[in-house]
Amino acid sequence: MLWVILGIIVVVIVWLVIVYNRLVTLRQVTGQSWSDVDVQLKQRHDLIPNLVETVKGYAAHEKTTLDAVIQARNAAVTAQAQGPAAAGPAEGALGAALGRLFALSEAYPDLKANQNFLSLQSELSDIENKIAAARRFYNSSVAEYNAMTESVPAVFFARSMGFQQRGFFELPEGERTAVQAAPTVKF
Numbered sequence: 001m002l003w004v005i006l007g008i009i010v011v012v013i014v015w016l017v018i019v020y021n022r023l024v025t026l027r028q029v030t031g032q033s034w035s036d037v038d039v040q041l042k043q044r045h046d047l048i049p050n051l052v053e054t055v056k057g058y059a060a061h062e063k064t065t066l067d068a069v070i071q072a073r074n075a076a077v078t079a080q081a082q083g084p085a086a087a088g089p090a091e092g093a094l095g096a097a098l099g100r101l102f103a104l105s106e107a108y109p110d111l112k113a114n115q116n117f118l119s120l121q122s123e124l125s126d127i128e129n130k131i132a133a134a135r136r137f138y139n140s141s142v143a144e145y146n147a148m149t150e151s152v153p154a155v156f157f158a159r160s161m162g163f164q165q166r167g168f169f170e171l172p173e174g175e176r177t178a179v180q181a182a183p184t185v186k187f
Helices: 002-058 063-080 084-105 109-113 115-150 173-180
Strands: none
Touching: 002 063, 002 084, 002 109, 002 115, 063 084, 084 115, 109 115
């Protein structure tokens, strides 16, 4: 009988160690995936001043649009250090400001043809795609981590051992509806 009880205790301990190690692994993957998003956002933030300087040469009197991009970039840089919950809305505002900046380029044919502007625009587009992929991976890893912390048996000890729920990197409501809206095509 003692061996059976001892065997059950060993099995329970091994089981708890496996669950704990899985939680640690998922927490690390979530942290790494946020770092991936962070790297892409930093590249985006570094590229924007060059883009603004290029546009300034062609559209000097469009100061309000340029200032809005710079302010949105600075807010995004500040919010980035505060994690995904703060970064999401700030990055959405930055995306909207960049959209206005690119719309401004339509009014300046010389700017649209400038190789530096086209190169910066291409780089920014590439970074936006990388950010989207990194966001998806981060949100996927957060979902898996959060599900693990809420499932049995982890739910009984996860919080007491420091495994807290993580927040998703969500699009702000305005950007979400803009993405879901169907584009209008005019000829």
